[in-house]
Amino acid sequence: MATTDESTGAWFGADGQVSQLRGLLFKAGCLGATLLTLFLVFVFLVYVAVDAIEPGTADPAWWATVVATVVVPAVALSIYYYRFDPRAGEVAYTALGLPVAATLLAGGVGIVFRHIITPHEWLALVVAAIVAYGALELHDRAREGGAFERTAVAAVVLVLTIVGIPGLVPSLRGMILSLPVLPIAALSLLGTFVAPIGLAVGWYVRRARESERAGLIAGGATVAAATLGVVAGPVAGVSWTTWLILTTVVGVPVGLYVERVLSGGEGVSGLALPVAFAAGAVVCAVVVETAGFTGPNVWLDWEFLTSAHNRTPREAGIYPALVGSVMMIIVVALAAFPVGVGAAIYLEEYAPKDGLIGSVVELIEINIANLAGVPSVVYGLLGLALFVKAGGLRPGIVIVGGLTVSLLILPIVIVSAQEAIRAVPDSQRQAAYGIGATRWQTVRTVVLPRAMPGILTGTILALGRAIGETAPLLMVGVAAAVRISPRSFFGLFSAMPRQLYSWAQLAKPDFYHGVLAAGVLALLVVLLMMNGTAILLRNKYQRRD
Structure with missing residues (x-):
């Protein structure tokens, strides 16, 4: 019969040993949740890939050749590396x-x-x-x-x-x-x-x-x-x-x-x-x-990546939307990164921590953290009011879409940059002050180089979210489909998620099975590469520590 130690709150068995049952159950629950999540993501990727590639249309001999010449040698080498090197x-x-x-x-x-x-x-x-x-x-x-x-x-x-x-x-x-x-x-x-x-x-x-x-x-x-x-x-x-x-x-x-x-x-x-x-x-x-x-x-071939939208499914492509997404992300990065990192530097290194101003700064930080959870459609309405109605910019252009999405990820950039700056040991700041460095010199030569990998990791993850947003683009009037790629940041554009949304509304089955799946797979590849880059930066930063 288990008894409780009133001084420590630890659970003991009859033999006086600490019970590990709850810890084992917690570990098993976490493992199960992780495996379930990975399984669901895998099922989704397989479902999309099957629609985009249509493996059943190939000859069995074609698949046998691919397996014999590409898959088998790669798997054999992978097993060798895992076991021996x-x-x-x-x-x-x-x-x-x-x-x-x-x-x-x-x-x-x-x-x-x-x-x-x-x-x-x-x-x-x-x-x-x-x-x-x-x-x-x-x-x-x-x-x-x-x-x-x-x-x-x-x-x-x-x-x-x-x-x-x-x-x-x-x-x-x-x-x-x-x-x-x-x-x-x-x-x-x-x-x-x-x-x-x-x-x-x-x-x-x-x-x-x-x-x-x-x-x-x-x-x-x-x-x-x-x-x-x-x-x-x-x-x-x-x-x-x-x-x-x-x-x-x-x-x-x-x-x-x-x-x-x-x-x-x-x-x-x-x-x-x-x-x-x-x-x-x-x-x-x-x-x-x-x-x-x-x-x-x-469906996902070179012609799809280099062609414009077309009413005929086999001739439809995503290139203008791909160009629009690239231009929008450039605007988002140029707008959100310096503002977000600058705000994080001020809040962590310069803002007073005591007194009335310190209370105001704390209130600002709480609101920034809360803004990170606001629905994206709200930022779309904010962008419409701020840049189109008040700013007089044309709806549906690259600069409007980019600035609107930058508002969406700005709180995320600020919070991630704050965490990266906060992780820099205070002893390094004190060492810089001890040799006569000013606060700006300390921030520029000590804090920022040390925090930059963490800042870049958070920023890349935020950009990965930005490139997949649809609701803010709908609010600011981004076109459902364009046949000509934008030539400037003030030109009309469409983005990949907006193009996918429009394809999903079309009645032809080939659009919402083949073309839509190919577009989703292309967008997922971009997102996975961005997230992979963030993971590599994080791992390199951890090894350096």
Whole structure:
């Protein structure tokens, strides 16, 4: 018979040992809840994937070929890594997932250079930013002013170099764009996009290998490989813009990771998994093409990703909505990240904690936490009233949708940034103060670098929520479907969740089974990649601690 120790409240059995029954039941309940959640998510993903891929339409011989050439070698290697070499398994899964993530990122960069900013505009922006940075450095070296003076000088320099005063003073960026002669588009991107990446690669390799020669070779090889695409790309049937982006956004991170694994000497055998996967895919394609096996009637294909909406299901695509989502997320990130992080820095590092002002600050923090749980449709109404009715902006444009969704995730960014800043040990602040650093210097050089991984993790998760929101977009008049991608942040647009919502309302079964499932799968891939990036940042931050 169990008895209770009145002093400790612990439960004891007849033999005087602490009873573990409740702990075991709690552990089993948590495990069951986790397994149930994973099972339901898996069922949902399978259901969507079956509708998007339609595996039953493929020949059994096609599936047998895929299993024999791709699945079996990959599973065999995975089992080997799990049983005998876990470190190689980590390398294998990273090496397999990194190209996929980098390719998705390259697609986003390609959308930016195709629809948002031209190579010449990018050239003018980079040159103006370099001049602004140089002017600020000269000011800091010539005069040691206070924080207010530095902020004012930075604002003036940024206005004169990048923005300008409409009707009065043209910006340096505008003056560059107005020049009668500019470098060709390829040279503009080589000098202002590829060259900085090459310098970063050279610096990283030089620091990792402690060799000036290795750094020069790595940086030069990056620039040379991208430059080769300007000539060889069109010959190979690939545009020079695509070649430059693939070389820098996909080739560079994959190459650096492989170089780090080879130089470290641990888990090198894990690189065999992506090689086996790629070789199996090539062999599978050759066998299927030679034998004439029929594959599945896939809805989520390249044509779907690069086509506009159409009334015919087989010709419908998601590209304009995909471009709109990318442009909206850029607006959301530019609006929510600096404001949210700035608010978190003030609340944690500068706001008084005592007295009347401290009580007001505490009330503000409570309200910020409560705002994170407000329904998204309410933020849609707020955006409609604030940006359309009061601000006079046109409903349904990118800037309105982005600013409205940024209001939605702003409390999440603030709270996550506060937690990351609060996690920085106070002893590090005191050490900085002890050597004579000011509060701003302490925040800039000690607190923010330490808290930035946590801040980025929370921000990426918030952006993942933002890209899947539909209700705020409905409230601000975002179009159900557009056939032309937006060319500016003031153009009409549609986003992926809004497009999916409109497809779900169509009466044709092929739309709400095939096309809708393909769109949902594309959106889920983007969300999973963003969440995966946040998890990697969090794990890296924890290992650093």
